[in-house]
Structure formats: C-alpha cells, structure tokens
Amino acid sequence: MAAVEGSGPFRAVYKTIKGQEIDADIYVPLPGKAKYPVIINIHGGAFMLGSSKMVNKDQVKDCLARNWIVVVPNHRLCPQVNLLEGPMQDCRDLLSWIYQGNLETFVSNTTNSPYPVDTDHVFAFGTSSGGTLALSLGFGVPRTVAGIFDMYGPCNFADKFWTTKLEPLVAKLPPGLTQEFLNRVFDEDPIPTMGGVSLEGQQPGAPNFDDPRQAFALTQIANGKVLDAIFPSRDWDKVDAIRNVTPSFPPTFIVHGVEDQMVPMSLSKDLYAALSQNGVKCGLEEIPGEGHTFAAKMVVGSQTWNLQRKGFDFLESLL
Secondary structure (H helix, E strand, C coil): CCCCCEEEEEEEEEEEECCEEEEEEEEEECCCCCCEEEEEEECCCCCCCECCCCCCHHHHHHHHHCCCEEEEECCCCCCCCCCHHHHHHHHHHHHHHHHCCHHHHHHHHHHCCCCCEEEEEEEEEEECHHHHHHHHHHCCCCCCCCEEEEECCCCCCCCHHHHCCCHHHHCCCCCCCCHHHHHHHHHCCCCCCCECCCCCCCCCCCCCCCCHHHHHHHHHHHCCCHHHHHCCCCCHHHCCHHHCCCCCCCCEEEEEECCCCCCCHHHHHHHHHHHHHCCCCEEEEEECCCCCCHHHCCCCCCHHHHHHHHHHHHHHHCC
C-alpha cells in the first residue's frame, strides 16, 4: 500500500448527554477533491470494552488512500447502559450529526480547507461488536448509511450459541473473581466511553483481571452471558440486524474468519442468507485459517489482508 498523506486524528464531540461529551477521532485525506465519502469505523470490544484508539490503523490508511474521511467514534459502554440506549443510540446520533452537516463544518474549520462531504456516500464499518453497530445504521434510523462492511459482527441473537459457555475461555478465568468485585463495573460514573484492553489486540498486553470492567466482560463472554449483560430485555427485534433486513437494507459486505470460535461464521451466513433472500446487494468473504479479532494482527499484503480489503472495495463500488 502506498504511503498515505492526510492528517488527524482530530477530536470532535458529536454528542453531549447529561454533561458528558461523546467524541470521535476524525482522519482526513489531502484536501482538493470535489467531494469526500465518509466511513464510520467502529471499534470492537463486546460492547463493554475498547475505544476509538483501538482500531486497525492500516485499515484507516487504506480508507484515506481512497480519499475517504474516516470517523472513528467512541460510544458509551455497556453494562451501565444497554446496547440499544447506549452504543447503538450513540452511533445513530453520530450518523445524524454527519448528515446534518456538522462533520463538514468541523473538518473545514479544523483544517482551514474546504472538505465537501458526500452525504450520499456515508458508509459504516466495524469489527466484532463494531460490526453489529455498523449494521445498526442500516435500520431504525431516519436515513440509513449507503453501505455497510461488517467484520465478524455478532448477530442472530436468538441462536443457542449466545447462551453457550466457551470452555476454553472459562479455563483462562482466574480463580477468586467474586460477584461483588465484578459488580464494581456498575459504579463507574460517568458511563465510560473507553475501557480496558482491546479485544482487537490494538493495545498490547493481556487482559487485566484486576480491572473490574475487563474481568466482568471476559467473564460474561466465557459463560455465554454477554447478551444478558448488554441487553437484558432480550427484545431482539430492536437490535438484531437479521430481524430488520428488508429489500431496502443498505448494500452489505461481510468478512468472517473460518476458525472463529467467539462469533461463529454460521451467524454471518444466516445474515447473508437473509440479505440475499431480500434481494439486497451483498457479499460474504470467508477468511481461511483466521479466528476472531484477526483484524488486530493482519499484515499488509498478506492473503488475509487482501481478502478483507474486498469489503472496502465493495463500498467503493457503490460510489
């Protein structure tokens, strides 16, 4: 990949709730184009961990090389707020913020250069839980994104997998994690928008089980209780993309590792089938030999890198 000129990240506050600022990192390519498509790049972390700093920077550079403005949001983290009212609402409010012209104003003022935003081509991309949040910009909003790239995002929440213990992860949980200790996660105030280690591996180091948030999240994942933690109402119609696919759903491309044990590929295949049955322009790329969160360790130019790039190529084909 050629060297990419551009600037950022710039911090933009796209939402304030109860006095708390919710922000995003904005990366911009070189000025001078007639219009700039936008891609919202949403981090992973099981809706409970991660931050805007924990995304694959090579993917950001790839998008800048396509002359796209890259918006990497933080969002409030579960479990103090549920999936619908926290992460999803924040990402949907970010989309409205972009459509209302605020991104163009912010970038132009920050860089002292005109950056006309192509609001007909605002795309959503995310890894793991970020993939789910990218999909949520295809339904339940006044105006959807123009296209979605979902990398191994959780979906089909009624599937029995979501209540299944992941024994290899259970075996890695340290002894002595009391419920009282884990419940300290609910004491954090305000609700954090950055948390713990990255499940995408963008922040070096193993999980820190002395941190209640990390311990809580990994305990829920291991014991098959993530959905109870993030959306206890279990009203899947409100949050599950697979239940909201219609013929007007945005064009969607899915990339998933064949060896994924944390979010099985079968779930993405279910989503792909629903998209296909509704006549939605879509694609599914199965990545051989890769498990969950492989975006963390991809090497530019590798087979995995070249295969996942098809998702960005798919979005570019919509221009």
